[in-house]
Amino acid sequence: MPPTLASLVRHPGLKLSVLAGEDRLETPVRWAHVSELADPVPYMDGGELLLITAMQIEADDPEEMSRYVRRLVGAGVVGLGFALGVNYAEVPPALATAAKEEGLPLLGVPRRTPFIAISKAVSAAIAADQYRAVTAGFEAQRELTRAAIGAEGPAALLARLAAHVDGWAALYDVSGAVVAAAPDWAARRAARLTADVERLRSRPGPASIVVGGGRGPAGATGAEPAEDTAVADRVELQSLGTGRRTRGVLAVGTGAPLGTAERYAVHSAVALLTLTTERSRALQEAEQRLGAAVLRMLLAGEPDHARAVAGRLYGGLLDAPFRMLVAEVPSGGTAQQAHAAPSGADGAPAEIPTDATTTAAGEAEAADPLGTLIDTMEAAAARIGESVLVVPDGERLIVLAPDGGAAVAACAEHAQAVEARRGTKARPRDRAAVAALRGDELVIGLSAPAGPIAAAAAYRQAEQALSVARRRGRMLVEHERMAAGSVLPLLADDAVRAFADGMLRALHEHDATGRGDLVASLRAWLSRHGQWDAAAADLGVHRHTLRYRMRRVEEILGRSLDDPDVRMELWLALKATAPGTST
Incomplete structure (x- = not known):
């Protein structure tokens, strides 16, 4: 404990007496300072015991003493020591009254006690307190070290x-x-x-x-x-x-x-x-090297060897269905950057409108997206004792995680949160353009559940999902949902759109002259699987008129509608250019 006014009063060699402020003697004293200035406040730091002989102050003037004591209290002075028998035999009543009114402890210092003795006592007590603190700190360090190991x-x-x-x-x-x-x-x-x-x-x-x-x-x-x-x-x-x-x-x-x-x-x-x-990180790096060997064996179709090398390191990960995850940052951010901040891209980036809110999580994800994904999945898995296999692979990250486990769920939640910050209400092709311009956004492909024997197939599925995620401008795409969904979102691609526009351009140019509606007629005929009467009824024309139009389509395009490949390409071209495809 630091010295207090009470400990100074109890000091047998100082013989101090308490004249005011008896209820505030437990206040710590930071230093003892001597000053005879009428206003010593500019030189006070707070927490001092001020020692005076009243040489420069009107100690008998009640108003002067009231202002003097008030200034001391405002400056944080914790006590006032008055030398008895020097300029005054006793403490002047005006000073004692002012101290009592302001609640400032007032100590009487006998003539035989020099001020330097009080300063030495305060200094010695402070040094002893610091020594105790250092000793206690070393003892705490020893106890904490024993606990840590x-x-x-x-x-x-x-x-x-x-x-x-x-x-x-x-x-x-x-x-x-x-x-x-x-x-x-x-x-x-x-x-x-x-x-x-x-x-x-x-x-x-x-x-x-x-x-x-x-x-x-x-x-x-x-x-x-x-x-x-x-x-x-x-x-x-x-x-x-x-x-x-x-x-x-x-x-x-x-x-x-x-x-x-x-x-x-x-x-x-x-x-x-x-x-x-840091020790855990070193062990983690060694585990990643072992994990890379296990992954290579799985992809080579050697699950038994993979289990033998893994031992008990990954628990039951290889004994139950797992998901294969492949992630990358298109700009070339590597998985090794999980331990270092990536450098910025050359040149000024294009300005892209976004409604994403800048948050601490968003800043961390933007600075090191692969590292943030690793941390998110590993932390979720560690909380429930779940095993995951994490392998940095050049510019990619490959993860094996239990199907339906915490790591996969954490990955999905992380992707949803990041996409919410990116602003995913834009059209898919707009999101893809935004991602291409930024060039630093993480994309993830997730396979369907698989076992060790089908690891190579799971890897291909994850790569396919990753490719779709990159084209769509999405952060995460699951292979299962690709198979269960419609093929139409896959047409929302600039290359597909360019192919469709080129294939149908001649028909649109014909229709622009007002000589017939060949594009709408082709769409109706294909949607009715070549049934003339049904398609003609949809268009409100005679079937002979529709037959004539389809012959004109063949003449303009130079291709036969009897060829199923031609009909498929024309139908996909029509769907790719339809207004609803890019929404």
């Missing part, structure tokens, strides 16, 4: 940290989810800080923010605080990780600002948790 890992470390700071502590993973907290009730408190954690994660590390002001108790003694006081604590959020990318967040809640010893403990916890994070 123990079997319980971060959970034990958080419990020790919460005890040291007399508060609570929580750990968030890379996605911002609470993975551990101490005491147990702190998990509910930590969950209410999700927005603040997201704000911290959007900043380059290392970073920290303070939430709240410490107006209420933190409840660290083991009992959960009441709802109205739990939100009044002071919470420090510290980012974890050695690079600019945040790998986790530590939250520490207390009822008051941290002292020196508590600060040592928090810094030690940050260092230990960062080491744990």
Whole structure:
């Protein structure tokens, strides 16, 4: 504890007496300062015990003393020491009255006690308090280190940290989810800080923010605080990780600002948790190399060898249906960029209208989309003990995840959130154009459920879905939904549209002269599968008129409508140019 006025009064060598402000003697003293100025306020920093002999002030003037004491209180002076038997035998009544009225502690200093003795006592007490804080900090570091390398890992470390700071502590993973907290009730408190954690994660590390002001108790003694006081604590959020990318967040809640010893403990916890994070990353990189070998064996049709190499590393991932995911950033952002910020594209980008709201999550996704996807899927899988196989493959990322599991669900939710920020209400071809201009948007293809024997087929499905996602300007396309949906959205492609326009141009030019409606007649005839009477009825013309028009179509195009390939191409051309195709 730092020195207080009470501890100075109790000091046997100073012999100080209390003349006013008896109820405020527990106030900490930051320093003892001597000043005989009539207005020493410009030289005060707050928290001082001011020592005077009243050489330069009118100590007998009540109005002057009232103004003098009021200025001291306003400057944060915590006490006034008056030398007895120097200029005044006793404290002047005007000064004593002013001190009592303002609540400023007034101490009598006997003549045999020099001011320097008080300064030395304050200095020695401050030094002793700092030494205790450093010693306690080292002891906390040792305890936290033992906890960190123990079997319980971060959970034990958080419990020790919460005890040291007399508060609570929580750990968030890379996605911002609470993975551990101490005491147990702190998990509910930590969950209410999700927005603040997201704000911290959007900043380059290392970073920290303070939430709240410490107006209420933190409840660290083991009992959960009441709802109205739990939100009044002071919470420090510290980012974890050695690079600019945040790998986790530590939250520490207390009822008051941290002292020196508590600060040592928090810094030690940050260092230990960062080491744990970096060690996990090294193991993860080794696991990815092993995963790449397992994937190569699966794609080569050697599932038994793949199981033998994987061992128990991926749990039951290869024993149940899984999904194959292939992701890439068209501009060339690689999966290795999950650990580094990508460089910007050359040249000024084209200005693209968008209604996406800039958020912390959006900024993180834009800076490192592949890394954000990895973090999202792995964090979701880790929370339920699910195994996933993640393999960076050049400019791509390949993931094997359990069908119907948390990782696949997290990927779908992430894609929905990102597409909402991108603004997916535009037409598909407009979205594709936007993606092409930006050149840095993540696209994902997801296969249908498969087993180890069908891994190669699942990879082809994921690549096909990825190709469709790229053409449509969508972030995620699932192969199953491609097969279950209509072929018409596939026609919303510039190459298909150019082919259709070229194939039908001569017919449109003929119709523009007013010599007949060949395009509408062709559409009606094809939609009725070549049935003359039904198509003619749709058009409101005689069947002989329709026969004449179809002969003109063959003459203009130089192709026979008896050829099924020609009929198929013409029908697709008509559908590709129909107004509803691009909506």
